Amino acid sequence: MSTVPAFKRLPRAVREQQMLDAAVRVFSRRGFHAASMDEIAEDAGISKPMVYAYLGTKEELFVACLHREGTRMMQAIAGAAAPDLPADERLWRGLRAFFGFVGAHRDGWAVLYRQARGEQPFAGELAAMRARLVEVVAGMLDHALRAEGREIAAVDLEVVAYALVGASESLADWLADHPEADPEKTATRMMNVAWLGAAQLLHGVTWRPPTH
Amino acid sequence: MSTVPAFKRLPRAVREQQMLDAAVRVFSRRGFHAASMDEIAEDAGISKPMVYAYLGTKEELFVACLHREGTRMMQAIAGAAAPDLPADERLWRGLRAFFGFVGAHRDGWAVLYRQARGEQPFAGELAAMRARLVEVVAGMLDHALRAEGREIAAVDLEVVAYALVGASESLADWLADHPEADPEKTATRMMNVAWLGAAQLLHGVTWRPPTH
DNA sequence: GCGTAACCCTACGCACGAGTAGGTATGCTC
DNA sequence: GAGCATACCTACTCGTGCGTAGGGTTACGC
Numbered sequence: 333m334s335t336v337p338a339f340k341r342l343p344r345a346v347r348e349q350q351m352l353d354a355a356v357r358v359f360s361r362r363g364f365h366a367a368s369m370d371e372i373a374e375d376a377g378i379s380k381p382m383v384y385a386y387l388g389t390k391e392e393l394f395v396a397c398l399h400r401e402g403t404r405m406m407q408a409i410a411g412a413a414a415p416d417l418p419a420d421e422r423l424w425r426g427l428r429a430f431f432g433f434v435g436a437h438r439d440g441w442a443v444l445y446r447q448a449r450g451e452q453p454f455a456g457e458l459a460a461m462r463a464r465l466v467e468v469v470a471g472m473l474d475h476a477l478r479a480e481g482r483e484i485a486a487v488d489l490e491v492v493a494y495a496l497v498g499a500s501e502s503l504a505d506w507l508a509d510h511p512e513a514d515p516e517k518t519a520t521r522m523m524n525v526a527w528l529g530a531a532q533l534l535h536g537v538t539w540r541p542p543t544h
Numbered sequence: 545m546s547t548v549p550a551f552k553r554l555p556r557a558v559r560e561q562q563m564l565d566a567a568v569r570v571f572s573r574r575g576f577h578a579a580s581m582d583e584i585a586e587d588a589g590i591s592k593p594m595v596y597a598y599l600g601t602k603e604e605l606f607v608a609c610l611h612r613e614g615t616r617m618m619q620a621i622a623g624a625a626a627p628d629l630p631a632d633e634r635l636w637r638g639l640r641a642f643f644g645f646v647g648a649h650r651d652g653w654a655v656l657y658r659q660a661r662g663e664q665p666f667a668g669e670l671a672a673m674r675a676r677l678v679e680v681v682a683g684m685l686d687h688a689l690r691a692e693g694r695e696i697a698a699v700d701l702e703v704v705a706y707a708l709v710g711a712s713e714s715l716a717d718w719l720a721d722h723p724e725a726d727p728e729k730t731a732t733r734m735m736n737v738a739w740l741g742a743a744q745l746l747h748g749v750t751w752r753p754p755t756h
Numbered sequence: 757g758c759g760t761a762a763c764c765c766t767a768c769g770c771a772c773g774a775g776t777a778g779g780t781a782t783g784c785t786c
Numbered sequence: 787g788a789g790c791a792t793a794c795c796t797a798c799t800c801g802t803g804c805g806t807a808g809g810g811t812t813a814c815g816c
Binding site for chain 3: 340341342343344347378379380381382385
Binding site: 363366420450502503518528 | 574575636663713717728733739744750752
């Protein structure tokens with residue numbers, strides 16, 4: 333008997349996205365280990381074997397979440413920071429996009445950074461993404477430096493970039509925990525710390541340890 | 545029959561430290577969840593019920609590790625940054641002590657930051673410690689500001705401090721993953737990023753978002 | 757209108773690891 | 787050297803949750 337459609341039996345592509353949505357929510361709420369596949373399935377309005385059929389084991393599912401959220405974030409940033417702008421403008425737009433993304437996807441951020449960092453199986457995945465970020469930032473700095481006719485050793489550049497990325501991640505955490513905070517304002521503050529320091533470096537000013 | 549002592553039957557205080565040593569090692573190697581109490585016990589050269597008798601459940605054990613390592617770190621920093629020095633000197637000494645500690649206690653650092661951050665039960669514990677760090681840094685900045693006859697809103701100060709702490713943590717992670725890197729040099733680099741930017745802020749220079 | 761493939765379910769097996777019960781040996785006090 | 791506390795062990799119980807076996811139902815091609 334043909335009852336109401338009962339909105340079931342959706343095509344695979346749709347269900348996979350629903351599952352990923354649910355997974356991101358649950359992982360972010362409980363953490364990787366405390367999250368159970370049963371809860372994810374229930375949250376997605378589907379039964380467990382379906383999750384296994386489509387997305388594989390728990391680890392694979394988590395990696396899939398990581399990938400989707402990470403890609404979205406990188407796209408948000410890349411889309412905002414056009415490569416033909418001056419360095420400070422690029423940095424500003426990149427930061428604004430970044431904090432905007434975190435503010436809008438607090439769940440995704442929690443999955444991405446708070447969970448993935450601790451668990452060895454995913455640390456590599458995460459490190460690769462961070463490396464791409466660092467590379468982008470280092471590229472900006474290097475570009476600005478050459479425009480000034482200066483150069484810095486590649487290692488130093490990378491470490492500075494690493495510090496900036498770290499500071500941003502830290503503020504992003506802060507933002508995720510303060511729902512009332514304004515992403516734009518946070519980006520401005522980060523820009524103040526980052527750019528004022530970086531600009532000094534770009535102009536050849538450096539700090540040297542006291543010798544005694 | 546009195547055989548060789550077989551180095552057993554140690555007083556509680558000693559065994560507790562051995563257990564904590566083992567726990568820090570195993571937690572840092574495996575992560576909180578993947579670490580088993582059996583492995584910790586074995587690594588400590590003792591049987592599992594002893595661990596339960598002395599340090600309690602797995603969570604309590606982890607908190608104990610967190611406490612010990614955290615206290616050691618805070619002491620290392622506090623001992624180095626005497627409060628009567630000028631701000632830049634304090635910051636420098638604090639950073640040097642911090643990176644020195646991380647370089648020497650990579651295991652402890654991994655437990656502290658990589659594990660504790662992700663798992664909700666310990667996030668609070670960790671946040672409290674970080675809050676103390678942020679407070680110290682914010683205090684330095686504030687002190688330096690007043691010396692210059694300036695003031696900044698407390699929130700901004702805290703956020704800047706938060707960013708600096710985050711950048712340091714990030715570089716500490718980097719340091720923990722690069723055994724060949726020199727803690728002192730890392731501290732110098734961090735000082736460059738942190739102080740050059742902060743000094744600008746202290747002198748009233750700020751960056752403002754473009755208005756268009 | 758009938759096969760076949762995609763979608764979806766209920767119900768289980770099974771390993772792993774936290775925590776404990778219950779007992780033994782060794783040193784310390786008096 | 788009797789009594790007692792402390793250090794220590796082997797050997798279990800038992801919940802939890804991952805992953806699967808095996809079977810049902812709807813759509814779609816032909």
